[in-house]
Amino acid sequence: MNFKSDITIIGAGVVGLAIAAQVAGQHKAVYVLEKNERFGQEISSRHSGVIHSGIYYPYGSLKAKLCVEGNRLLYEICQKHGIGYRKMGKLIVAASDEETGQLQELKERGHRNGAEGLRIISRRELNELEPNVKGVAALLSPATGIIDSHALMGFFAARAKEGGAEITYRKNVVGIDKLSGGYKVTVEEGDKDKFSFATRILINCAGLQCDRVAELAGIDIAKADYRLHYSKGEYFSVGGGKNKLVSRLIYPVPEVKFTSLGVHVTLDLEGRMRLGPNAEYVASIDYSVDTGHKDEFYNSAKRMLPFIEYEDLEPEMAGIRPKLQGPGEDVKDFVIRNETDKGLPGFINLIGIESPGLTSSPAIARYVANIVKGIV
Numbered sequence: 172m173n174f175k176s177d178i179t180i181i182g183a184g185v186v187g188l189a190i191a192a193q194v195a196g197q198h199k200a201v202y203v204l205e206k207n208e209r210f211g212q213e214i215s216s217r218h219s220g221v222i223h224s225g226i227y228y229p230y231g232s233l234k235a236k237l238c239v240e241g242n243r244l245l246y247e248i249c250q251k252h253g254i255g256y257r258k259m260g261k262l263i264v265a266a267s268d269e270e271t272g273q274l275q276e277l278k279e280r281g282h283r284n285g286a287e288g289l290r291i292i293s294r295r296e297l298n299e300l301e302p303n304v305k306g307v308a309a310l311l312s313p314a315t316g317i318i319d320s321h322a323l324m325g326f327f328a329a330r331a332k333e334g335g336a337e338i339t340y341r342k343n344v345v346g347i348d349k350l351s352g353g354y355k356v357t358v359e360e361g362d363k364d365k366f367s368f369a370t371r372i373l374i375n376c377a378g379l380q381c382d383r384v385a386e387l388a389g390i391d392i393a394k395a396d397y398r399l400h401y402s403k404g405e406y407f408s409v410g411g412g413k414n415k416l417v418s419r420l421i422y423p424v425p426e427v428k429f430t431s432l433g434v435h436v437t438l439d440l441e442g443r444m445r446l447g448p449n450a451e452y453v454a455s456i457d458y459s460v461d462t463g464h465k466d467e468f469y470n471s472a473k474r475m476l477p478f479i480e481y482e483d484l485e486p487e488m489a490g491i492r493p494k495l496q497g498p499g500e501d502v503k504d505f506v507i508r509n510e511t512d513k514g515l516p517g518f519i520n521l522i523g524i525e526s527p528g529l530t531s532s533p534a535i536a537r538y539v540a541n542i543v544k545g546i547v
């Protein structure tokens with residue numbers, strides 16, 4: 172078997188595709204294996220679609236660095252390749268005087284992380300910018316925007332194919348065995364017989380299944396602290412023509428442990444408005460929206476957006492976050508590493524790629540390409 176420069180990527184979400192686009196062309200025989208019929212059917216199509224600026228994440232963390240770099244790269248990619256986006260800016264709104272101290276802390280943290288143009292604005296300026304939003308002050312983040320994430324994935328997929336990569340669907344990776352100088356990957360394809368092939372480098376971008384894929388390679392995921400906790404985020408759409416009443420993304424001050432950024436207002440590229448996501452740890456993947464949560468959404472939105480009426484809200488969709496941070500625990504960073512010290516050189520794991528994973532995707536791709544360079 173010839174292992175030389177074979178790279179196999181498990182998962183065709185935005186992260187796997189971004190990496191494929193980055194490494195194809197530089198390396199021969201790059202394969203992406205995806206268990207679904209099409210790319211981007213899981214986390215990458217059930218999110219807020221926000222290009223974050225890098226405010227919330229601990230200084231020096233991968234989340235902070237890759238988000239700030241990804242923000243810049245995404246706008247460049249969108250401009251150059253005609254991918255839909257709007258750099259409309261975002262406001263984190265303090266609903267009371269007690270919350271204004273947190274705005275200052277967020278501004279300092281974001282500034283240190285490299286988020287551009289952050290500025291605290293007074294109630295008067297908030298009224299001028301967003302007359303329909305209620306608050307005592309706000310943190311303005313002009314570098315925040317929204318993106319057509321499906322078009323972004325299409326771009327990465329096309330780039331990868333141009334570079335010679337092959338993206339194959341209905342390929343469920345069910346076995347990983349170490350060989351000398353690489354890995355044997357076993358794949359299930361519907362009712363057909365399983366097949367195996369060899370790869371020199373194996374990159375795990377399996378999103379909600381990344382811990383299980385790491386386990387397939389023999390990693391003790393409890394010991395490595397790779398076990399995922401699923402956190403569901405639901406969205407409610409806002410009808411009644413209320414979408415015309417704000418022009419930026421509107422967020423509350425986040426809760427202390429940052430398990431989520433708080434139920435916020437997002438607008439999509441068609442101008443549709445929605446509220447969400449909330450955050451609830453769940454045992455399994457289930458995308459239904461609990462209509463019983465409508466009161467919670469209504470009450471938290473009403474604090475900032477007095478114009479919202481109960482009947483404006485309709486359940487829309489849900490996504491699941493692949494979190495390393497369990498209930499009550501502190502924030503955890505992305506894990507992106509070559510597992511040489513676990514006896515698995517050339518096996519690169521990406522674990523816990525929750526938000527800001529979409530924003531960070533082109534920067535994650537560069538980061539992984541550098542790891543790959545160090546191997547080949």
Ligand SMILES: Cc1cc2nc3c(=O)[nH]c(=O)nc-3n(C[C@H](O)[C@H](O)[C@H](O)COP(=O)(O)OP(=O)(O)OC[C@H]3O[C@@H](n4cnc5c(N)ncnc54)[C@H](O)[C@@H]3O)c2cc1C
Nearest residue numbers: 182184186206213214215218219221344378404528529530
């Ligand atoms: C509610 C919510 C809101 C979010 N909002 C934002 C936001 O506004 N901005 C932002 O930057 N980020 C946001 N994120 C985060 C962002 O969406 C994710 O970080 C990103 O989409 C993760 O992409 P991925 O490629 O790692 O995972 P996925 O898109 O899930 O891709 C993983 C792929 O691996 C495949 N796979 C899994 N196991 C196997 C196997 N054994 N064999 C073959 N294929 C396999 C899956 O089928 C899947 O297609 C949000 C996430 C959620 C849940």
